[in-house]
Every structure is written in C-alpha cells, then in structure tokens.
Amino acid sequence: MTQISPVFKREFLGYFRSPVAYVFLVVFSVASIGLAFFVGGFFKANQATMQGYFTFYPWLFLFLIPAAGMRLWSEEKRTGTVELLFTLPITTLEAVLGKFLAAWAFLTLAILLSLPLAGTVAYLGSPDWGVIASTYLGGILMAGAYLGVCSLTSALTKNQVISFVISVVACLALLFLGWSVFSEVLGSIFPVWLVDLLSNFSFITHFDAFTKGIIDPKDVVFFLSLIGFTLFLNVVALER
C-alpha cells in the first residue's frame, strides 16, 4: 500500500501541471456561487445559513464531477501510459486508489474554496457551525461517490466523450431516484415500499440529512460503500 503515495502525488500535481485545475476550480466556484446568489436567493433568504449554496450541489456535481473524472483512466489508455503504469511494481488496487484519492482530494479543494462564503455568513449573522460542518462533510462524501462512478466508467473506455456521457447518465439515474418530482411519478405506478427502497439508492436522500446537520452513520456508510463498490468494479474492469 506504500505505492499509493507516488501515484497520488503524481495525479494530484498533474491537475496543476495543465490548465485543467485552474479552469475547473474557477468554473466550479463561479457556477456554485452563481447558483447560490441568483437562483438560491442566498442573501434574499435573510438567513445565516449555507442552505442556498449547498442545495444545488447534487445537480452541479452531475456535470462537473464527470468532467473531472472522465480522464482518470481513459486518458491513460489513450496515451498508452497505462502500459507504463501497470508494468511498474504496483498492484491494480494501489493504482486505482492512488488516482481516485488524488481526484477526490482535488474535488475537496474545490469544495473548500467556498469557505469565504461561510465567513461572509458568519460576518453578517451567527450561523450554526455544526450544520455548516456536517454539510461540508456530506458534500465531500457525495463528491467521492460521484467520482467513484466516474472513475469506473472512465476505466471502461479510452474515449473521454463516451466516458463523460456514461458518467452523467449513471449519476443522473442515482440522482433521480431520490428527486421528489421523480419519486411522485414512481409512486403513482409502484407501491410505496418499492419507491422508498429505490430512493434509498439516491444521492439526494442521503445528502439531505447532512444539510440538516445530521451525521447519520447509515448515510456515511452509503457513500463509503458506493465508493468501495465502484472502485472494486474499477479494479475488475482494469484487470479484465
């Protein structure tokens, strides 16, 4: 497992060696804060919370995380560096974890860049820091789950466009299951227990609790097990 760290380091710094990191961080910040200001009524709500900011996270992640994750493996396959990587003394699991953790750390950085917004809220009012902290935790965990899906789809193809599209569709499915509008449609067709069961697989259902300040172990386990499951499939896809 000591082999994870050089892979992590190369991958993480790799974002900053190309314009990818800067473009992504700027777009992420502008989009997330723009949505909070102009759609979420961040100031208009007149409440000392980050609710108006975080409420768009599941939707924002739907496009931005596949954009960050699509290149993880497809790029290596396209340029042939995958052959280099897998003839170095590294196991597939170490390579998958190293790259995944690097991308996750990068996304965490993007999320934490919104901290000045929390500072603004604190300056204007007295927010509940516990809720803000739990929401950040939920956001980071959810980013990991999205990323796990994207890393997996990226390992399936050397074409980044295909990787992006499949990632978005897969994440959309996981998102829709818990979206109230979609649940109502499902509810008119299927029995309630089935709709509830399906919505248990959704990002929104599990993220909601965090935004209310509740860190429920079952939500943490959901995100972590989704990460574990997708990374396991990721290893299988690469070793095939």
Next chain:
Amino acid sequence: MIEVKGLVKTYGPKRAVDGVSFRVNRGDILGFLGPNGAGKSTTMKMITGFLRPDAGTATVDGIDVTVDPVAVKRKLGYLPESAPAYPEMTVEEFLGFIAEVRGFRSTDAKRAQVDRAIGLTHLTPVRKQTIETLSKGFKQRVGFAQALLHDPGVLVLDEPTDGLDPNQKNEVRSLIKAMAVEKAVILSTHILEEVDAICNRVIIISQGKVVADETPASLHARKPGARLDEIFRTLTASDV
C-alpha cells in the same frame, strides 16, 4: 534469467502468440524479429506482466509472472512501444515519479537515480522541459531512461531505436551493448542491421510461432552470401 515456456495469447479467433518458448541468459542481447503483427509486442507484454497469458508461463529470475507479477515488475526495466510518458510532466518530474514508484523515496536516493539515468541517456539539455515539447528522439530516450532507472537485471525493449536518427541509433546501440554484460536484454526491432550490430542471438517469429532461434552467424549460414532480409523473407513467407 528469462525463461518463456509455451506462451499463448488469443484475440478473438486470432492466435497472436502460439506457443512461444525461449531462454535468455545473463550477457545475452536477444534480437526479437518478425513482421508487424507477428506477436512480438504481445509476447513482450506477457513477459512484463501487462497482459495475462492464456497459457504458458514466463519466469524472470525464477519468479513466475503469472504468480507474482509485482516481484517480476520490480526486476524488469521495460520500454513499451512508442515510449509512452505523461506529456505534461518535465523529464525530471517524470523520472522522479518512476524513481519513487521504484522505491527510491528519499530526496538523495531519488536524485542520484534520476541523475544517473539522465546522464546515461544524454537528456541533460532537456531535463527541465515538458515531455510533450520534446522531439521523437528525445521522447524515446526518456522512455529508455525510465527503463534503466533502477539498474534492472533484465531489460525488455520494444523497438528501442524506432524514430531515432542514425547517430542516436548508434548511441543507443552502444549503450545497450555496454550494459548487457551483466544483464539479460530482449529487444524487438524490424531493422535487420541492428541484429548484426548488437545481438548475439536472434529469434524470428512469424504468425505467433518461433521459426528461428540461433546466433546471427548461423542465421547468415542458412543461405551463404544472401542478405539478411532475404533470409528473413523466406522464414516469414507464410506471414503476409
């Protein structure tokens, strides 16, 4: 040092490698010849543990690559075809990454290995340049430096002189020759003079099978007075 026994790899209906067996000892430079698509690269990829053979084994220093691939990868230096490398990294950063994965973690040890590899392959003038800006000859040398970095006992080189100008070719050949005294080297090529220039053994494969395994002298003796490419053509006549 390298022992290959009955390697088989099948792609769909095509047997890319069909029961290839040979041995390479310390001090040998084995020239691996064959028309394009004869199975040279596939065989090399199986020896280096990148592809899993459908049947047969390859052992390096007595370690079976199908049983303990990571241990074999530690002993090998491998230059994949067309020398893939991470384009956004500088030569120094890239070799530093390889050094870290190869277990040279301390700053001094890492620096010593990188400097040695850069010195051997004459990369000093471009060490701070990103790999994407390098000419093909320099890129090829970066791949070569990467394979030599940990001073491995076994070198597997897939077309090491491809894309180099005549002077660089000569330089790479003398480098391989100088190092081979205490190493086992396999190199694939389709430049026939290369065999006369550096190899002390030749294997010709055609349609996935070994059709000749001898010294360059006895290859010449098959048809006295004939040029090497005529002998090559006769041996690989079935593979058009």
